[in-house]
Amino acid sequence: MKTSLKARYETDKSSAAATLAINAGDVKLRASMTDATVVNGPSLNGLSLSVEKPxxxxVDYNVPRQDVRFQFMNTIRVAEKPLNLTYIHGRGDNRTVLDGTLVLDSANKVSANYVFGSGNCKLKYAYVHGGVRTFEPCYDLTKNSWDFAVSQRVYGEDVFRASYQTSSKLLGLEWSRDSKLNGTFKISASLNLAEEVKMPKVTAESTWNFEM
Incomplete structure (x- = not known):
């Protein structure tokens, strides 16, 4: 049995969430709730149940919305290379997404994301240099625009990432750490360069994992 606690702080609000996971043979059972579940008395707000076979x-079930979300994963071989496929369908918003990633080698992979109905499609290439630096150019076919991201791993646990969306002129900076002893945290800031008054939006998020 595993439990995780997550706290999130933004410049205009803060929130908390908790997840309880239980291994039941080949599948995992999860129950998640947010602070909205316990604030002002116990309620179903923010409560979700999940069944997963890694x-x-x-299968995710949003209790207050009575909404089901399905996600199926599979891997096939294309020219002796693994192609990871993910099919996602949300019943409530009737949204279906197909995501595929072709792993060329340990340093190169190509991925595509397609949203049925809307025609939204993105193509992304990721290159890992020296095992510590990653370059990720992404092309949005719908918007006919490019997004760019570069990340650098430092001391094994820390990752610094910078991104820029050309269509929205959104600049993002992020610092994250994944530690088995101290949990994980992420601090990110985004700045919309298209706005006349340029005020950065800052978000801090921390997660602690426990085994029971």
Missing amino acids: GFFI
Whole structure:
């Protein structure tokens, strides 16, 4: 049995969430709730239930919305290269997404994301240099625009990432750490260069994992 606690702070609000996961043979059972579940008395707000078989499927049920989300994963071989496919369908918003990633080698991979109905499609290439620096150019076919991201791993646990969306002129900076002893945290800031009054939006998020 595993438990995780997550706290999130933004410049205009803060929130908290908790997740309880139980291994039941080949599948995992999860129950998640947010601070909205317990504030002003126990309620179903923010409560969700999940069943997952790692590498095969995830079924999420949003209790207050009575909404189901299905996610199926599979891997096939294309020219002796692994192609990871993910199919996601949300019943409530009737949204279906197909995501595929072709792993060329340990340093290069190409991925595509397509949203059925809307025609939204993105193509992304990721290159890892020296095992510590990653370059990720992404092309949005719908907007006919490019997004760029570069990240650098430092001391094994810390990752610094910078991104820029040309269509919205959104600049993002992020610092994250994934530690088995102290949990994970992420601090990010975004700045819209298209706005006349340029005020950065800052977000801090921390997660602690426990085994029971």
